[in-house]
Amino acid sequence: MVGLTRDIIFHRTWAMSNSSTFIIPPIRQLLERYLLPNLNKVIVDPFVGASPYKLMCISNDLNPNIEADSHKDAIDFLKHFEDSSVDTILFDPPYSVRQVAECYKGVGIEVTSETTRVDFYSRIKNEIARIMKVGGIVISFGWTTMGIGKNRGFLIKEILIVPHGGSKNDTLVTVEQKHQSCLKMEAGDKPV
DSSP states (O other), rough: OOOOOOOOEEEEEOOOSSSSSSSSHHHHHHHHHHHHGGGTEEEEETTOOTTTTGGSSSBOOOTTSSSBBBBBBBHHHHTTTTTTEEEEEEOOOOSHHHHHHHHHHHTTOOOHHHHHTTTTHHHHHHHHHHHHHEEEEEEEEEEEOOSSSSGGTTEEEEEEOOSSSTTTOOOOEEEEEGGGOOOOOTTTTTOO
C-alpha cells in the first residue's frame, strides 16, 4: 500500500517437531514475547488443543475431552464475539483438509463437504478479521505464511520458520497486526 512502510522480522530456528505446537521451544519463546505483555487483554484461541496457554485465553476446542471454555466448531465459537472486541488471537487450526477431516472424525462428527471445502479456512479468517481490534495481533501457525491477509486488513510483522529435519514440513508462524489504513474490504466483500 502506498505510503505504508514496514519491516518484517524473519527468524529461522531448527527444533524437534511436536504435535503440541506451542511447546516447541522457538515457538514458545515467540508466544511468550507477545502474550505475557498482554495478560490483561482479550486473548482468544479457537483451536486450543493441548496449549499450555489455555488459562490465558478464552479457549475453544472441538474435542470435548480437551479442557477448554467451549467445545464448538471454530466458526460458531468466533461468531459469539462482538466486532472489534479481541486483542490477540492464536490461530493454530488443522494444517490441511485431511487434518480437518481427522479432527472431526476423531470426535464423532460427520465430515461433510462444508468442513472439507477450501473456503473452510476463509470463513474462519473472515470471523477473525471481524472480531479483531485495530492494532490487535493474530499469530497464525501452519505450512504457509498466508496468515489472515492484507485484504482483511492485516500486515505481517514477523515470520518464524521452524524446520524439523528429514521429510517433515516446517512449521511456519506468522505474526500479523490489524491496521485500519490497509482495510480494503467493502460491505459484502469476501476475501479468500
